[in-house]
Amino acid sequence: MTGAVYPVPPEVAARARIDRAEYDHRVASAAANPESYWMAEGQCLDWITPYTRAKATSFDEGDFGIRWFADGTLNVSANCLDRHLATRGDQVAILWEGDEPGETRRITYRELHAEVCRFANVLKGRGVRRGDRVALYLPMIVEAAVAMLACTRIGAIHTIVFGGFSPDSLADRLRDCDVRLVVTADEGCRGGKRVPLKANVDRAVANCPGVSDVIVVRRTGGAVTMVEGRDRWWDVEMATAAPDCAPEAMGAEDPLFILYTSGSTGKPKGVVHTTGGYLVWVTTTFRDVFDHRDGDIFWCTADVGWVTGHSYVVYGPLANGATTVMFDGVPNYPDHGRFWKTIDLLGVTIFYTAPTAIRALMREGEDWVTASSRASLRLLGSVGEPINPEAWEWYHRVVGDRRCPIVDTWWQTETGGMLIAPLPGATDLKPGSATKPLPGVLPEIVDAEGQVLSGACEGNLVIADSWPGQMRTLWGDHDRFFQTYFTTYPGKYFTGDGCRRDEDGYYWITGRVDDVINVSGHRMGTAEVESALVLHPKVAEAAVVGMPHDVKGQGIYAYVTLNAGEAASDELRQTLRAWVRTEIGPIATPDAIQFAPGLPKTRSGKIMRRILRKIAEGDTSSLGDISTLADPSVVESLVAERQ
Ligand code: WT7
16 A cells, blocks of 8 residues: 555644654754754763863864764763652663563663673773774673673773674674673573574684683573683672662763675674764754653663664663663564554553564464454564555555554664655654655655756665764774765765655665665675685685565575585575584574576676576566677576576
8 A cells, every 4th residue: 555644643742842843843953953952852861071072073074074063071871870869769671581481580770880880880891982882792681781881981882793694703803893801691582582692702713813701601501612811701790799870970972883784895883972962962853753652661682783673672761760671582472463562561652663674573463463462562563574555555554553653764774764755743653655855854855877866766875964863974984984975966965865856755774785785684794795705715706686585674695606516406496505504603694595507797897786686586577688788698597587
């Protein structure tokens, strides 16, 4: 049912913090006087030294720089914890739900504060200082939030590596930002299976001489090897640590965390977010887009290993004094009703998940959903990839009982928080559209030459000016930061996404226009998968593209040319899939592998990905001009052998 419009329900508008008039007012005041608008927005936080200026940014090569609230100082953990103690010390801060139903933990703001101070002291005791890098390779347990906040308390920079990444991927990240200390767990639990986190750390750290300390949380009690002098148990260290630790006054522009994400080359990019602007952004966007109020139980299903978990499981909710759910399980364990049962169990009022999860659960039928009450829900959210209108309608009708608005939020690791999203009390919804920019955000659509298009149009999405939550650099490679994001369309931030704008000014993201694919809402660089494949001794060459996938959004389609004398077989196909899993992690496992005697290349040797994409999509009727290929006949055999 494309073309449908869902007006703001009157009862939602009546209670919302921001209604249509207020949205229009904010957009206008941000445009009329950006400095005074942002000066006021920054007041959502407690500052140790107040800032005297908000915005000091330029996307132009001559005076390029991004600084927000730069002369202010603050502490992130004090904003997420200390400032709530007087009013909500006994309120639950984190509601933890384990992999097994019934495994739960509730931790109040006061308890969380004490735990964070203790772990901050543990870190100090291991010699971690302001500016040092600490890696977290953890399941979705309370200790992950404790470790994040403890880093911020002493000014250490955390880098979280998703527990699904392989030892090699972990080691690359530990080395890239020179990590001193790693926090992990004995094992993780996912859908009833164990993940050998500590064993993976052992293998990774063997190649990382800079790592001097490993702290291990006991999650399952599974057997692990502890290295004398290097490894310590979390509980043993915490038992003797003091429960108070003064928060360090950090500059607004001091790095807060590094998070690696995939780009168009084989090397993941260390996205750097800083203290003041990032926290302002996640605090205000959480408050406004989820229209958060006291008493809400907020559940974002993302893992803290991704940016969504940083911004909307931990920092945004806690800075607002919310109750946030941390879920250490998966949507289909022990059965397909897990999400909905958990919503009832915890009384969740706002639920934020990814389209891939919605599509997967939609396939299992409505009964799993309708067996639950979901009466507590008032708002639903979507993030990570475009949501197809069919999935949107199902989410709205079946999960939300037609009662709950859906906020489809477009953003990226690089943007820190949401940029294009509806406000539930202000924005009419169109299924499949992330709707309109948040106040102060200036999206533009440009054509291939960089001409800014107006009115209803389609092209590439850029952002014309900075916002506080924007990334500041790539760790150790400021040049690559500028090259990647600000040179395609000089003077503008290039998102890498294609986008359509309709006659009502609504934005419809059409997907990545670069060599990045979006698999189940997770970003994967095609070059990363190719690098992993060619490491295999039987592989001569590989080209990887995205293909449409019913549940994952996009799947990974790999064309592989074998070395002379090697025979293609189903067995080798399985071996290569397993190989990529071990090299990068399960999320990178190719969905299809096609053995190709040759790849379509131009005479200068460049692989024509456009053609490979078309074949993977099964759209072989419109391959376009292939006459410029060095050997046009390879295309025929590729089409014939399509997987
Ligand atoms: C890419 C960023 C946002 C945090 C999770 C992913 C795609 C994200 C939407 C949405 C359409 C979306 C874009 C973007 N994307 N949200 N609501 N509608 N597309 O962060 O891994 O940095 O990926 O995800 O293509 O560029 P990420």
